[in-house]
Amino acid sequence: MKRVQRGEVAIPTSITRRLWAFFHRLASPRYFYELAGKLVPWLGWGTVLLLAAGLYGGLWFAPADYQQGDAYRIIFIHVPAAWMSLFVYVLMAGAGFIGLVWRIKIADVVAKTCAPIGASFAFLTLCTGSLWGKPMWGTYWVWDARLTSELILLFLYLGYIALESAIEDRRTAARASSVLALVGVVNIPIIHYSVDWWHTLHQGPTVFKLGGPSISLDMLVPLLLMTLAFKLFFFTMLLVRARTEVLEREANSAWVRETVTSQ
Amino acid sequence: MSGTGPLGAAGAVLRRDLTLFFRHRSDIINPLLFFIIVVTLVPLGVGPEESTLRVMAPGVVWVAALLAAMLSLEGIFRSDFDDGSLEQLVISPQPLALLVLAKVFAHWLVSGLPLVVLGPVLGASLFLPDRAMGTLVLSLLLGTPILSLIGAIGVALTVGVQRGGVLLSLLVLPLYIPVLIFGASAVSSAAAGLPVIGPLALLGALLALALTLAPLGAAAALRISLS
Amino acid sequence: MTSFHEFIHMGGFAFYVWTSYAIFALIFAWNVFQPLFHQRRVRERLARRSRGMPR
Amino acid sequence: MGRFRPGAETDRFGIRIAASGNGVHVTLCRPGRRPCIWLHLATAGTVADKATVDDRPEIAALARRAPRLEARALECVRNDRVLFHDLDAALEPGQVLQVEGPNGCGKTSLLRILCGLSLPGAGEVYWGDAPLPEVRAEYYEALAYVGHRHGVKGELTPIENLRFHRALAGGTPDRVPGDALAHLGLEGFEDVPCRTLSEGQRRRVALARLLMTRRPLWILDEPLTALDRSGVAVVEGLIRDHARSGGMVMITTHQAIRLEGCVLGRLRLGG
Numbered sequence: 001m002k003r004v005q006r007g008e009v010a011i012p013t014s015i016t017r018r019l020w021a022f023f024h025r026l027a028s029p030r031y032f033y034e035l036a037g038k039l040v041p042w043l044g045w046g047t048v049l050l051l052a053a054g055l056y057g058g059l060w061f062a063p064a065d066y067q068q069g070d071a072y073r074i075i076f077i078h079v080p081a082a083w084m085s086l087f088v089y090v091l092m093a094g095a096g097f098i099g100l101v102w103r104i105k106i107a108d109v110v111a112k113t114c115a116p117i118g119a120s121f122a123f124l125t126l127c128t129g130s131l132w133g134k135p136m137w138g139t140y141w142v143w144d145a146r147l148t149s150e151l152i153l154l155f156l157y158l159g160y161i162a163l164e165s166a167i168e169d170r171r172t173a174a175r176a177s178s179v180l181a182l183v184g185v186v187n188i189p190i191i192h193y194s195v196d197w198w199h200t201l202h203q204g205p206t207v208f209k210l211g212g213p214s215i216s217l218d219m220l221v222p223l224l225l226m227t228l229a230f231k232l233f234f235f236t237m238l239l240v241r242a243r244t245e246v247l248e249r250e251a252n253s254a255w256v257r258e259t260v261t262s263q
Numbered sequence: 264m265s266g267t268g269p270l271g272a273a274g275a276v277l278r279r280d281l282t283l284f285f286r287h288r289s290d291i292i293n294p295l296l297f298f299i300i301v302v303t304l305v306p307l308g309v310g311p312e313e314s315t316l317r318v319m320a321p322g323v324v325w326v327a328a329l330l331a332a333m334l335s336l337e338g339i340f341r342s343d344f345d346d347g348s349l350e351q352l353v354i355s356p357q358p359l360a361l362l363v364l365a366k367v368f369a370h371w372l373v374s375g376l377p378l379v380v381l382g383p384v385l386g387a388s389l390f391l392p393d394r395a396m397g398t399l400v401l402s403l404l405l406g407t408p409i410l411s412l413i414g415a416i417g418v419a420l421t422v423g424v425q426r427g428g429v430l431l432s433l434l435v436l437p438l439y440i441p442v443l444i445f446g447a448s449a450v451s452s453a454a455a456g457l458p459v460i461g462p463l464a465l466l467g468a469l470l471a472l473a474l475t476l477a478p479l480g481a482a483a484a485l486r487i488s489l490s
Numbered sequence: 491m492t493s494f495h496e497f498i499h500m501g502g503f504a505f506y507v508w509t510s511y512a513i514f515a516l517i518f519a520w521n522v523f524q525p526l527f528h529q530r531r532v533r534e535r536l537a538r539r540s541r542g543m544p545r
Numbered sequence: 546m547g548r549f550r551p552g553a554e555t556d557r558f559g560i561r562i563a564a565s566g567n568g569v570h571v572t573l574c575r576p577g578r579r580p581c582i583w584l585h586l587a588t589a590g591t592v593a594d595k596a597t598v599d600d601r602p603e604i605a606a607l608a609r610r611a612p613r614l615e616a617r618a619l620e621c622v623r624n625d626r627v628l629f630h631d632l633d634a635a636l637e638p639g640q641v642l643q644v645e646g647p648n649g650c651g652k653t654s655l656l657r658i659l660c661g662l663s664l665p666g667a668g669e670v671y672w673g674d675a676p677l678p679e680v681r682a683e684y685y686e687a688l689a690y691v692g693h694r695h696g697v698k699g700e701l702t703p704i705e706n707l708r709f710h711r712a713l714a715g716g717t718p719d720r721v722p723g724d725a726l727a728h729l730g731l732e733g734f735e736d737v738p739c740r741t742l743s744e745g746q747r748r749r750v751a752l753a754r755l756l757m758t759r760r761p762l763w764i765l766d767e768p769l770t771a772l773d774r775s776g777v778a779v780v781e782g783l784i785r786d787h788a789r790s791g792g793m794v795m796i797t798t799h800q801a802i803r804l805e806g807c808v809l810g811r812l813r814l815g816g
Binding site for chain 2: 162179183186
């Protein structure tokens with residue numbers, strides 16, 4: 001190990017080589033298929049545990065909100081779903097970019113399989129948002145800035161999925177939808193800003209602070225637990241869908257025939 | 264001079280497209296008629312009272328302009344894709360983004376500019392106050408190129424798809440929303456006598472962004488759709 | 491939360507809270523089972539195809 | 546309808562709309578300045594047309610890079626069907642390579658990959674020993690491609706099509722549109738909208754593009770379709786002259802082409 005002067009970080013080359021080898025191997029569909037297969041059970045059980053803890057904490061343990069009573073408990077699925085819908089879109093655009101530039105097939109697979117999960121999160125956010133709006137604002141749908149942005153995000157997802165399925169050739173479809181995702185990800189902040197600007201222009205800023213000036217700890221913990229649970233759930237189902245997609249794309253190769261007929 | 268450089272080629276594309284549009288007038292006229300018809304439908308639906316129409320005028324004119332612009336997007340690449348001259352553009356030594364910009368400019372001249380000219384006429388039919396006319400023209404002048412530029416990316420992505428029209432609107436409309444918001448609010452602010460520099464400046468910023476990035480995006484999308 | 495009754499009642503907002511969580515459960519279930527069914531269908535299709543033309 | 550003379554000075558300001566034989570052109574005249582054509586919808590015979598090229602430099606010397614097209618281990622998959630796999634091909638100046646094979650064996654896909662229009666599943670295309678993506682601009686200066694869809698605009702006349710192509714392609718101009726069309730047997734059809742021409746005539750307009758700018762590499766996808774006997778003879782002559790003066794041609798066709806005195810390679814695709 002080289003002597004490390006203060007302030008200079010020498011990452012031993014063995015680690016970078018092993019890291020690079022890992023990513024390189026990850027690009028090979030078969031290795032990805034097997035690795036994903038091993039990970040899915042672990043991630044699955046992790047999700048179940050986190051969900052149980054989060055739901056218990058959020059629905060049973062957390063105190064009622066001084067303003068809204070128990071109606072606020074919807075945030076434990078509304079807020080994580082909103083965060084996840086945005087996170088998945090950015091991840092999808094990133095995977096698409098990698099697939100587009102370095103032509104790594106697995107990146108295209110990940111990008112394609114992200115979309116339906118992200119869309120379901122966006123849809124969940126909208127449903128819970130409107131159900132939460134009824135007790136709070138009196139109507140199921142109010143053109144609130146965040147809800148409108150979420151609705152537009154759902155349209156972006158649907159546009160992505162529609163384009164991906166409209167083009168027959170699998171590789172062209174992946175590359176075309178990657179470009180769309182990149183254009184979309186550039187537009188998301190613009191749309192978000194313009195909708196906020198439009199909202200404040202017409203209705204003035206709605207003062208809504210989550211559970212009073214500062215959210216109390218026993219509300220925050222379940223929220224973080226649920227957010228982690230959503231993230232883990234997303235990766236689990238992403239790997240499950242990705243494995244199927246890999247099987248379909250590599251249908252001609254021998255290892256797929258072997259794994260398919262062995263069961 | 265060994266042949267024309269990139270600008271010469273872009274000029275040639277612009278001239279050719281304008282010639283094609285003028286020889287095939289229906290592609291130009293239909294979106295304009297659509298624009299007029301949509302605006303005239305609103306009073307029939309909402310009622311002829313001046314008070315209601317006056318409030319809705321900016322939004323209606325802008326939504327109709329946006330839909331008319333989107334309707335005419337197919338004309339940018341569709342005919343070139345069908346007869347194979349799009350491939351000649353892609354394999355020409357000139358930068359594809361510049362040629363795409365020329366095509367979008369030709370399309371805007373033919374479809375966006377008439378919307379700018381027709382806007383005030385239709386605004387007046389919806390009792391839009393005269394002081395807002397200037398802002399309406401300016402906002403359409405800034406907005407319609409953005410619609411053509413962003414639409415070009417959508418058309419480039421769906422050019423290979425049969426019956427890509429509905430898919431195109433699903434891809435492009437969410438991206439049109441900021442333009443609609445800033446355009447319509449500029450006109451309604453003008454109608455209410457409020458300062459309009461804010462939304463117009465934001466429209467200008469969107470136009471600058473679209474002018475620089477959209478041709479590159481559309482060129483990349485074209486190469487992908489043709490492969 | 492003290493009693494199970496209060497838990498069900500949700501301070502009068504039972505309908506909204508439980509409908510939201512029902513939709514949450516539905517969407518998560520769809521996210522879990524749709525890929526699994528799809529995977530099984532794909533495996534069967536590929537198995538039939540590969541048995542059909544042994545290379 | 547006066548013929549338009551560029552460069553004539555005018556003293557009055559105005560926009561002159563002159564409808565000449567083949568369309569309308571709008572000229573913006575400014576006092577003391579040459580009239581600049583603002584909207585040029587049709588072209589009367591302007592001076593620029595009469596460019597003639599006296600010397601004919603060796604075509605192959607035109608390419609900046611040693612003109613050599615090579616494909617290494619190309620693979621193409623079209624919706625889960627492997628069209629060809631591990632395919633090697635090379636094309637040297639003076640050579641003609643004919644790609645043969647049954648319908649649907651991937652001839653067009655191969656040509657599109659060689660043109661850089663579509664990406665191969667695996668393998669790489671080299672132009673002058675450099676991978677295509679790195680020398681794309683140079684390659685496109687050296688390539689002339691006439692695809693299955695020949696790319697002739699129906700609304701424009703042959704002259705306009707060729708003039709547009711020359712402006713687009715750049716490079717050293719070779720023949721003047723009128724001569725190129727005459728060479729392809731299209732005298733008298735110069736000013737007729739292409740949609741009124743037959744498919745064979747439109748194919749000839751597309752092939753006339755090859756004469757507009759001097760390109761070392763021609764890639765022709767079934768250029769002989771819809772051509773009558775005289776058309777086929779003209780095209781064979783074109784290919785022969787091109788190959789003899791150091792050019793390279795890659796062609797797919799089902800008819801046997803007679804190319805005396807040229808190195809004719811064959812590339813068989815598909816079973």
